[in-house]
Amino acid sequence: MPKRTPPPRPKTRKIPRATVLLVAGVTFVLGSAAPEHMFDVTFDRRSGVMKISVIEIDDMKRPLLVSLMAFEQTLRMVETGLLTSYVALMINLIVTARDVELLREHGVLKSLLADDDEAARFFSRIGEGCAIDYDRQAFADLYEDLRQYCNSHFYYRCRLALFDFRRNYLGSPWKTISLVAAASSSSSPLRKLTSPCFLPKIDSHEMMFK
Template identity: 30%
Template sequence: MEDIKVRCMSDILKMGPDTESNIDRVPVERFMRFERHARRFYKEKKFELSDVKFVEMLVLDSCFVIRIMLALYRKLPFLDLNIKAAVSDLLLLENQIPLFFIELVFYWLVPDGGRFSNISFHGLIRSTFMQLDLPWWINFDRLPINSDHLLHLYWQISEESIKKKIKEDHADPMQRMIKLLEKVRSGRSRGPSQKLIVNATELHQTAGISFKNVKIDHHNGDCVEFSKGIIWMPSLKIDSSQTTLLVNLVAFENSMFLFHRTISTYIKIMDDLIDSSKDVELLQKSGVVYNTLSSHTEAATFFNNIGNLCFIDYEDNPFSYLFENVNKYYKSCWNRHWANLRQNYFNSPWSVIAVLAGTTLLFLAGAQTYYTVFPKN
């Protein structure tokens, strides 16, 4: 990849083909005053480079990131890379570099009057994130300005888009933190093995709960809702790139307070709903998931594994209302009896006809008996 990175920098700067001259011509001096601030983002020993080498590394990597973004923006041709995999790699936890440094390099590359001067840095990020097909609506008009890196930025706008409006009594982060510490001390803090709802097949067969696809827009930020026996969810595409991104988002979110782990809570919902290939098949028929992996079993295994990474607060999270309402509906005797009736007697048109015919005959037989016992005068 190092050779490709140099090619990317050459392509943007329109330098010659010689690798060494390209590196030498990078104006490292103009970025040296940001070196100390950039180092604060790192603590690994492998970054104990000289000041100049460290800045060269950041400039080279920033050019590579910008080159991919410009290709996605359709301003430059695509590289000889799998562009979908390249976008996924941009958001790997271990590949992150300070976002402020990428922005500095970008505006060095695109000065006023340059060939890319009509592109803003936020516009470039927007075109990149639009390649990602995760099931929540993103408000690109409100990109945060305090992000550490690209993954942090994508997590911020995703978390903001998913989370349910917090109740007034939970609005103060300090109060929520105190409550969390009290739960930890009292032993009420539980691990990721805790199931909050039963799987999709059990919900459907036992309580008649169904699943339907819904499109997310700016009028409704919730990506999972439950109403009148229906769980409404946007479609989640399951492929290698999406699973990689979800793992990295969950891993990054584990550095946050529990009540900020919105994506982990969403993944926990999917993990609870999916125990086996039958659950994936049911959700795919309902339009809730679109599995492109080799089998439904592989998709189920993915959610079972990633669910083990989802440490959340089971009482204070954006979807606590959902878990509560689904469980209440699932445990209702009336809903269970009605679901059993539909499963056994109304599962096909012929069954409905048979039940209606039987009910009609029973009514007629009862009427005949009545008039036999109590004949009209």
């Protein structure tokens, strides 16, 4: 009986945000500091290093980017829109103020907005004004390399297993009490496992690639 060829794996459409990727072992470094190279974003699957050219955001750039994205989408037929793909990538990476803080500390992000929360909403607000096709994007290979790197990273898989453990066994006070009572002989490791310092506030679904 001939072997059936497995269907091709769907393209990775979305990736976790920057702080979650940090948990997975990804290192963020500044690529080019020249604004004209803003689309130069690369990921080395061997070292886990993502290079991002400097991101400069302020109130004046939002309407400009929205207009440029709209213009780009009227021109392209089959080819992927580079600016639209870039904004989609930033929407994935920058979700919370912690993501902004992380990228700023690595010299990647420069913001003239009021605070980090406002900076975190910068790209998502741009995305609200334009249609983004996540199946056709210039950074598809980067997304796939990130997925393969994180899924093969032992520490990341352990963290994901711990999040599942917390959700399934520590989802309510009664589950926690029952578990503590059943494992009283090993209470010290359990206290470490449930410590807020050991498990940061990241939902398990945020660690998934889509």
